[in-house]
Amino acid sequence: MRILIEAFSAAAAGAALVHAYLYVPLLFWPLVSLSASAVVLAALSPLAISRRMTFLAHAQGHSILTAALAAAVPTAVATQSLTPPLFYLFTLLFVILLNLLVLAAERLGFRKDVATGVVMSFQLTAAVALLYVIRYLYATALDPLSLITGEYVLVTWRDAAAQLPLLLLAAVFPLAYGIRYLYAAVDELFAEAVGVKVKTLDRLFLISMSLAVAGSVYALG
Numbered sequence: 001m002r003i004l005i006e007a008f009s010a011a012a013a014g015a016a017l018v019h020a021y022l023y024v025p026l027l028f029w030p031l032v033s034l035s036a037s038a039v040v041l042a043a044l045s046p047l048a049i050s051r052r053m054t055f056l057a058h059a060q061g062h063s064i065l066t067a068a069l070a071a072a073v074p075t076a077v078a079t080q081s082l083t084p085p086l087f088y089l090f091t092l093l094f095v096i097l098l099n100l101l102v103l104a105a106e107r108l109g110f111r112k113d114v115a116t117g118v119v120m121s122f123q124l125t126a127a128v129a130l131l132y133v134i135r136y137l138y139a140t141a142l143d144p145l146s147l148i149t150g151e152y153v154l155v156t157w158r159d160a161a162a163q164l165p166l167l168l169l170a171a172v173f174p175l176a177y178g179i180r181y182l183y184a185a186v187d188e189l190f191a192e193a194v195g196v197k198v199k200t201l202d203r204l205f206l207i208s209m210s211l212a213v214a215g216s217v218y219a220l221g
Contacts, residue, residue, distance in 0.1 A: 166215030
C-alpha cells in the first residue's frame with residue numbers, strides 16, 4: 001500500500017499548529033516559522049542532491065554561523081541589538097558571498113567538494129575571529145550564544161513576517177527553474193547544448209539556498 005508521506009506530514013504539521021495555537025500559544029509562531037522554513041528547504045533538497053551539492057548543502061550550517069556572526073557586527077553598530085529585518089539582510093548578504101566563493105574556488109580547478117572544504121576552512125577561522133570581536137567589543141549588546149542556538153521560543157509574528165519574504169523568494173527558484181535544473185544533473189553537456197545556462201542556474205540555486213537559510217537563522221541559529 002502506497003503511503004502518501006507528504007499528506008501525512010502536512011496533516012501532522014497542521015495538527016501541531018492547531019494544538020500550539022489552542023494550548024501552547026508560546027510555541028505557535030515558532031512552529032509557523034519552522035514549518036515555513038521546512039517547506040522551502042524540502043523543495044531545494046532534491047535539487048542539491050541531484051546536482052551533487054550535498055556537501056555544500058550540509059555546509060550551510062557552517063556558512064550561516066559565519067554569516068550570522070559577521071552580520072551581528074554591523075547590526076550591533078547600527079541598532080545595538082539584533083533587529084530581525086536588518087539582521088536578516090546582513091546575514092543574507094554574507095551567506096550569499098560565502099556560497100558564491102565555492103563556485104569561485106571551483107573555477108580555479110577544484111572539484112565541488114574540495115572547493116566547499118576550502119571555503120569551510122576559511123569560515124572556521126573567520127568564525128573564531130568574529131566571536132572574539134563580538135565577545136570583547138559588543139558583549140553588552142549581543143549574546144554570541146543566541147546567534148548559535150537561535151531564539152526559538154522568542155519568535156513572534158513580527159519575526160515570522162520578516163522571515164516570509166526571504167522564504168518566498170527562495171521558493172521562486174525550485175518553482176520556476178527546478179525542472180530545467182534537473183536536466184543539468186542528468187547530463188550537463190546536453191543541457192547546455194539545448195540552451196540551459198547551467199552556470200547561471202548554479203548561481204541562482206546558491207542564492208535561493210542562501211535566502212532559505214538566512215530566513216531561518218533567527219529561529220534556528
